Structures are given as C-alpha cells and as structure tokens.
Amino acid sequence: MKKLILIGLFLSAIFLFNTNIFAQSNLISAKETAKIMKDDNVVLVSTRKASDYAKVHITDAVNVDILSLCKPGDIKGILKSPEEISKILGEKGINKDKKIIIYDNGKNVNAGRLYWILKYLGFKNVKILDGHMKAWRAARKPVTKYATKINPVTCSPSVNKEIIVDYDYVKANLNNPKVIIVDVQSQKEFDEGHIPNAKNFEYKNIVVEESGTLKSPEEISKLLTEAGITPDKEVILYCATSARAGIVFMAMESMLDYPNVKIYDGAYNEWKTK
Numbered sequence: 001m002k003k004l005i006l007i008g009l010f011l012s013a014i015f016l017f018n019t020n021i022f023a024q025s026n027l028i029s030a031k032e033t034a035k036i037m038k039d040d041n042v043v044l045v046s047t048r049k050a051s052d053y054a055k056v057h058i059t060d061a062v063n064v065d066i067l068s069l070c071k072p073g074d075i076k077g078i079l080k081s082p083e084e085i086s087k088i089l090g091e092k093g094i095n096k097d098k099k100i101i102i103y104d105n106g107k108n109v110n111a112g113r114l115y116w117i118l119k120y121l122g123f124k125n126v127k128i129l130d131g132h133m134k135a136w137r138a139a140r141k142p143v144t145k146y147a148t149k150i151n152p153v154t155c156s157p158s159v160n161k162e163i164i165v166d167y168d169y170v171k172a173n174l175n176n177p178k179v180i181i182v183d184v185q186s187q188k189e190f191d192e193g194h195i196p197n198a199k200n201f202e203y204k205n206i207v208v209e210e211s212g213t214l215k216s217p218e219e220i221s222k223l224l225t226e227a228g229i230t231p232d233k234e235v236i237l238y239c240a241t242s243a244r245a246g247i248v249f250m251a252m253e254s255m256l257d258y259p260n261v262k263i264y265d266g267a268y269n270e271w272k273t274k
Contacts, residue, residue: 077241
C-alpha cells in the first residue's frame with residue numbers, strides 16, 4: 001500500500017512539474033523541453049526551411065513552412081484565412097489541445113511569426129525554445145534526419161481579433177496619442193521608408209545574437225522604455241511582412257506583460273501599395 005502511495009506521489013510530482021513548465025514565461029529551455037517531450041500532448045514544431053528539416057532536426061519535431069500559411073500574390077506575408085491555416089496545422093498534428101514548442105534557425109523570426117499566428121488563432125499553450133537548434137545541440141539532446149510520423153488532428157480556430165490590425169486601423173490611428181506604431185526593421189530599412197509617425201525598434205535589439213536566446217526581461221524592458229515604447233500605450237508592431245514583429249510581440253506580451261500589443265498583418269509591403 002505504501003509503495004502505491006509513493007508511486008502516486010511520484011507521478012503527481014512529475015505531472016505538476018510538467019504543468020509548471022508551461023505555466024511560466026513563454027520561453028522554454030532545451031533541458032526543460034527534453035523533460036516533457038515524451039508527453040503525447042506536446043508537439044515540437046520546427047519552422048526552419050523544409051530542406052534544413054530534411055538534413056537534421058530535433059527528434060520528434062514536425063515541420064511547418066511559414067510561407068505555406070500566407071496567401072500567394074504580389075503582397076508577401078499576408079495570412080491565409082484562419083480556417084485555411086487551421087487545416088494546415090491540423091494536418092501537422094497541431095491543435096489547441098496540444099502544448100506547442102516552436103524553434104527555428106536561431107534568428108527568432110520564423111518562431112516568433114508562428115507564435116503570434118497561433119495566439120491569433122486562440123492557442124493558449126505555446127512556447128519558444130530559447131536558443132533554438134544551437135541550444136538543443138549544446139545540451140546534447142537527440143536529433144535526426146528522419147521525418148516524424150504525424151497523427152493528423154482537427155484544428156478549429158478561435159480567432160483573437162484583439163491582436164491583429166489592418167491598413168484602415170493603422171491609418172486611422174496615425175496621430176492617436178494613445179497609440180505607438182513600432183517598425184521592427186533595421187535602421188537602414190526604416191530610413192528608406194516607414195509608416196508616418198512610427199518609431200524604429202529593430203527586433204534584433206532583444207536577441208543575443210551569438211546564442212539566439214532572448215535577453216532578460218529587465219534588459220528588454222529598459223531598451224523599450226529608452227525607445228519610448230511603454231506599456232501605458234497601445235502598441236502596433238510591423239515590419240515588411242510582419243514576420244519579424246512576432247518575436248517582439250512575444251517578449252512584450254509574455255515576458256513583460258504589456259497589456260495591449262497588436263501586429264499589423266501585411267504591414268509595410270501592403271502599406272506601400274495603398
């Protein structure tokens with residue numbers, strides 16, 4: 001009887017440990033990821049190129065091509081409908097019942113983009129692997145070249161309209177003192193053209209370039225404050241296609257608890273055509 005009680009306590013401790021990992025910031029370490037990968041409810045998602053995935057990827061990861069979630073056409077980066085994206089995700093074994101961990105090549109662009117897309121579709125349990133593939137290899141965790149067997153699931157969107165804006169919304173708020181429009185492109189790109197009244201805050205500011213990890217919340221908060229991007233305002237993030245805006249959204253929304261952060265989907269590529 002005592003043995004059964006001890007076993008029950010041990011299993012409960014494991015469950016609570018895994019639950020607590022997902023209750024923390026939306027960054028997760030390689031070590032923490034490895035501990036919960038045997039959980040059937042966890043899906044690890046590579047957002048690297050399909051060719052890179054075919055060469056080597058984290059064992060048991062599925063691959064999602066970010067471009068497959070966007071509409072074809074002259075304006076690059078505009079998302080397909082929530083229903084179309086959900087169908088693609090479901091075919092990869094991804095839905096809102098799963099705990100999702102995302103990684104990319106270390107630049108945080110693709111991972112940040114998918115993070116925001118999943119949040120837009122109503123996903124709750126989404127994390128980014130801090131340090132991505134480099135951190136996984138440094139931790140000596142398993143990799144493979146063989147594609148992961150996928151069990152398709154039904155994925156239905158619950159669209160969060162509070163975190164996405166369009167051209168008309170941005171245009172209407174250009175001179176709104178309660179709104180800050182933030183261009184996360186490089187200074188060079190910003191100087192070549194940007195949305196009127198936008199501030200420049202390159203997404204790379206929050207990334208430790210050598211490791212691909214994110215800077216601490218304190219460092220990121222200081223940088224944003226110095227740039228005049230404060231949590232008392234509504235913040236609209238954008239770049240050329242809105243891809244680079246995703247990781248800044250994650251940092252502000254998850255690590256710093258900014259209450260009102262949105263992304264302009266389609267972004268400057270669309271703006272220039274109007």
